[in-house]
Amino acid sequence: MKRTEIVQLLKPEFYQAHLEQTVLLMGWVKAFRANRFIALNDGSTINNVQVVVDFENFDEEIIKKISFHSCIKVSGKLIESQGAGQSIEIQAEDIEILGESNPADYPIQPKRMTMEYLREKAHFRMRTNTFSAVFRIRHAVAYAVHKFFNDKGYIYMHTPIITGSDAEGAGEMFRVTTFEPQQAPTTEEGEVDYSQDFFGKATNLTVSGQLQAEIGALAFGKVYTFGPTFRAENSNTSRHLAEFWMIEPEVAFFDIMDDMDLAEEFVQYLINYVLDNYPDDLAFLDKRIQDEEKNMPKEKRRPMGLIEQLRFVVDNDFERITYTEAVNILRNSKPYKKGKFEYDVEWGTDLQAEHERFLVEKKFKKPVIVRDYPKGIKAFYMRLNDDQKTVAAMDVLFPGIGEVIGGSQREERLDVLIERCEAAGIPAEELWWYQDLRKFGGAPHAGFGLGFERIVQFITGMSNIRDVIAFPRTPGNAEF
RNA sequence: GCCUCUUUAGCUCAGUUGGUUAGAGCGGCGGACUGUUAAUCCGUAGGUCCUUGGUUCGAGCCCAAGAAGAGGCGCCA
Numbered sequence: 001m002k003r004t005e006i007v008q009l010l011k012p013e014f015y016q017a018h019l020e021q022t023v024l025l026m027g028w029v030k031a032f033r034a035n036r037f038i039a040l041n042d043g044s045t046i047n048n049v050q051v052v053v054d055f056e057n058f059d060e061e062i063i064k065k066i067s068f069h070s071c072i073k074v075s076g077k078l079i080e081s082q083g084a085g086q087s088i089e090i091q092a093e094d095i096e097i098l099g100e101s102n103p104a105d106y107p108i109q110p111k112r113m114t115m116e117y118l119r120e121k122a123h124f125r126m127r128t129n130t131f132s133a134v135f136r137i138r139h140a141v142a143y144a145v146h147k148f149f150n151d152k153g154y155i156y157m158h159t160p161i162i163t164g165s166d167a168e169g170a171g172e173m174f175r176v177t178t179f180e181p182q183q184a185p186t187t188e189e190g191e192v193d194y195s196q197d198f199f200g201k202a203t204n205l206t207v208s209g210q211l212q213a214e215i216g217a218l219a220f221g222k223v224y225t226f227g228p229t230f231r232a233e234n235s236n237t238s239r240h241l242a243e244f245w246m247i248e249p250e251v252a253f254f255d256i257m258d259d260m261d262l263a264e265e266f267v268q269y270l271i272n273y274v275l276d277n278y279p280d281d282l283a284f285l286d287k288r289i290q291d292e293e294k295n296m297p298k299e300k301r302r303p304m305g306l307i308e309q310l311r312f313v314v315d316n317d318f319e320r321i322t323y324t325e326a327v328n329i330l331r332n333s334k335p336y337k338k339g340k341f342e343y344d345v346e347w348g349t350d351l352q353a354e355h356e357r358f359l360v361e362k363k364f365k366k367p368v369i370v371r372d373y374p375k376g377i378k379a380f381y382m383r384l385n386d387d388q389k390t391v392a393a394m395d396v397l398f399p400g401i402g403e404v405i406g407g408s409q410r411e412e413r414l415d416v417l418i419e420r421c422e423a424a425g426i427p428a429e430e431l432w433w434y435q436d437l438r439k440f441g442g443a444p445h446a447g448f449g450l451g452f453e454r455i456v457q458f459i460t461g462m463s464n465i466r467d468v469i470a471f472p473r474t475p476g477n478a479e480f
Numbered sequence: 481g482c483c484u485c486u487u488u489a490g491c492u493c494a495g496u497u498g499g500u501u502a503g504a505g506c507g508g509c510g511g512a513c514u515g516u517u518a519a520u521c522c523g524u525a526g527g528u529c530c531u532u533g534g535u536u537c538g539a540g541c542c543c544a545a546g547a548a549g550a551g552g553c554g555c556c557a
Contacts, residue, residue: 033515108491
């Protein structure tokens with residue numbers, strides 16, 4: 001007999017057609033109540049199926065081994081449930097233990113455990129209801145990314161993980177080398193001689209696929225990347241990882257306004273996809289957050305439930321303001337006038353987290369896109385605006401997690417690009433191929449980077465980014 | 481990297497002003513229970529109070545250093 005997956009079994013059109021027939025299930029025991037009722041889960045859905053056991057019909061040794069997260073094979077008759085709480089159940093006819101699990105030694109217990117504890121048991125945490133829901137949704141978002149771009153005719157591009165260019169300008173990089181740390185050959189000046197290294201030059205793990213994506217955009221018109229990204233920053237926060245996944249669309253003939261339209265449509269699409277296809281997992285996470293916040297004082301609770309918030313984001317247009325408008329709003333705000341902000345607001349300096357939070361959570365109460373930042377605080381490749389003071393950059397800010405997307409229209413004018421490179425102290429010759437794109441068939445173009453884990457974090461409502469990636473890499477932690 | 485907080489049973493936590501034998505709930509184990517839904521009931525075992533040093537007649541509690549973890553900030557996605 002073929003195994004039936006529980007996600008299949010629980011569909012009314014399936015079980016109505018198979019009532020009173022024998023089915024074969026395999027899965028893990030989530031609960032064994034009253035020596036009679038097994039809650040069985042096989043990971044195909046967050047929902048369990050109830051298996052009813054007449055223990056008189058089974059060897060006591062088998063019954064004893066039915067414990068939390070032991071793995072079993074059950075064949076039995078599919079019948080209408082005689083109890084409340086589920087519509088169908090399985091009357092067990094034969095049970096085989098596939099994998100025992102001694103509850104005295106097993107570190108996971110059928111009770112509430114802290115996220116920190118489960119993080120240390122990363123090889124087991126996916127079996128919990130919460131992480132099972134989170135990682136099913138993570139998959140859904142990844143699939144939706146590809147579906148969104150494919151349906152729009154974008155080309156999926158794989159950009160290199162090992163990069164030789166030292167000028168991507170997005171933070172500290174991890175060095176890639178085959179040299180033994182203590183035995184690296186040196187030059188006459190005593191510096192490490194990377195010309196003898198594997199690639200014949202110094203190489204690093206990528207911090208962004210953007211520059212290479214621009215190559216693709218000027219060939220295919222519309223491309224996107226979706227791959228791992230590495231930052232060797234000593235960041236200790238609930239929204240930073242040393243290894244994360246980033247999505248970077250890059251589009252020829254797009255200006256900054258088109259770029260913002262794409263970003264908004266994209267994020268709303270991802271959220272809608274999960275709302276439409278994973279309602280059970282979302283409902284579980286929503287309830288989990290509500291239970292968790294039940295005992296908190298009102299001011300510490302989230303202003304909206306998880307699903308309510310997701311609906312709110314897809315049903316409302318994002319607020320769009322310029323950096324200059326943001327500065328004016330902030331300087332005229334109550335907290336500013338009352339001296340409640342820790343950092344001053346002044347045109348030319350970057351907005352602090354507290355300022356962004358005020359705009360998103362207090363002023364507009366929805367995602368905000370800020371654009372046209374001062375050129376001094378943004379990267380060299382962002383297009384200089386006509387005012388000569390700002391660049392066509394935009395950040396999409398979300399409640400709770402801050403910046404989800406950072407993007408810009410790229411500088412397509414060679415002379416301006418070279419000027420901005422020099423101002424930033426970047427050796428222009430390293431980017432000879434980047435300049436070539438402007439010399440031969442250049443085009444206006446724009447793109448952005450979306451932090452994959454950050455959008456998964458938002459959709460699942462998880463408060464720490466380390467809990468939406470299977471094996472988080474952060475400063476001091478690379479276990480598993 | 482900076483600031484703040486936390487560390488007590490397998491897990492989540494309480495532990496008063498420094499005082500004699502360190503507690504609870506859940507989980508485990510043993511038992512009861514054939515319609516349970518975080519099952520329930522009875523019984524039971526389980527401790528390097530993070531580490532080191534100090535103060536004290538006496539330290540889970542006070543002091544110092546260290547370790548690990550979390551939250552906030554910075555860097556950003």
